[in-house]
Amino acid sequence: SYMLTQPPSVSVAPGLTARITCGGNNIGSKRVHWYQQKPGQAPILVIYYDSDRPSGIPERFSGSNSGNTATLTISRVEAGDEADYYCQVWDLIGDHPLFGGGTKLAVL
Amino acid sequence: QVQLQESGPGLVKPSQTLSLTCTVSGGSISSGSHYWNWIRQPAGKGLEWIGRIYTNGHTNYNPSLKSRVTLSLDTSNSRFSLRLYSVTAADTAVYFCARAYSSGWDYFDYWGPGTLVTVSS
Numbered sequence: 001s002y003m004l005t006q007p008p009s010v011s012v013a014p015g016l017t018a019r020i021t022c023g024g025n026n027i028g029s030k031r032v033h034w035y036q037q038k039p040g041q042a043p044i045l046v047i048y049y050d051s052d053r054p055s056g057i058p059e060r061f062s063g064s065n066s067g068n069t070a071t072l073t074i075s076r077v078e079a080g081d082e083a084d085y086y087c088q089v090w091d092l093i094g095d096h097p098l099f100g101g102g103t104k105l106a107v108l
Numbered sequence: 109q110v111q112l113q114e115s116g117p118g119l120v121k122p123s124q125t126l127s128l129t130c131t132v133s134g135g136s137i138s139s140g141s142h143y144w145n146w147i148r149q150p151a152g153k154g155l156e157w158i159g160r161i162y163t164n165g166h167t168n169y170n171p172s173l174k175s176r177v178t179l180s181l182d183t184s185n186s187r188f189s190l191r192l193y194s195v196t197a198a199d200t201a202v203y204f205c206a207r208a209y210s211s212g213w214d215y216f217d218y219w220g221p222g223t224l225v226t227v228s229s
Contacts, residue, residue, distance in 0.1 A: 030213065031213035033213075033215040033216075035155075035216070041221070041222075042204055042206075042219035042220060042221050042222050043155070043204075043216070043219055044219070045215060045216060045217055048215045048217075049213065049215075054217070086154065086155055088215065088216075089213075090212070090213050090214055094171070095168060096157055096168065096170060096171075097157045097208075097214065097216075099154055099155040099156075099157070100154075101154050102154045102155075
């Protein structure tokens with residue numbers, strides 16, 4: 001079955017750029033969505049269809065997807081960006097969603 | 109602004125049935141572009157999709173849970189429900205309800221705050 005691989009953690013200093021990857025076989029042929037989840041809260045959609053931002057999400061959040069890797073990029077990282085981030089795709093064969101294991105973003 | 113809110117018992121005994129309801133407000137539960145989901149998250153772990161129900165009542169379930177899950181829809185009261193049978197400690201988790209946008213590459217655009225369900229005697 002299809003699997004998504006995320007690094008368990010990423011660390012970045014405030015003001016710098018964080019890149020969180022989501023690996024999958026030929027993931028570039030799929031559309032990837034990203035969610036932010038802060039402790040004790042529900043996930044929030046931050047990127048959909050690889051690179052689109054829902055209203056209310058800062059332009060600092062962007063996404064890309066090509067080959068075997070999708071990437072969520074957070075520019076000018078702030079302390080408030082510290083959270084778990086999950087990628088998600090649709091398993092066309094099983095006809096159900098798949099989530100990556102999540103990446104904890106630590107702002108140093 | 110669409111809002112979802114989970115409700116139900118926070119404690120369920122092993123072998124019994126977990127029952128949760130999600131109430132939808134601020135939007136129509138009968139929207140043809142959306143459908144309704146349950147997703148859970150054990151403490152310290154990732155997200156697991158449980159199942160979905162469309163406004164016509166059609167359901168799909170995670171294969172790993174399919175034999176123990178039933179979703180239902182109550183459009184007149186703008187709510188949908190989850191029943192998970194024969195629970196064990198492994199079913200202890202925060203349970204979220206969420207709306208999905210149906211496009212072929214579906215995503216979850218609104219989530220409830222989640223409710224913790226503990227399975228313990």
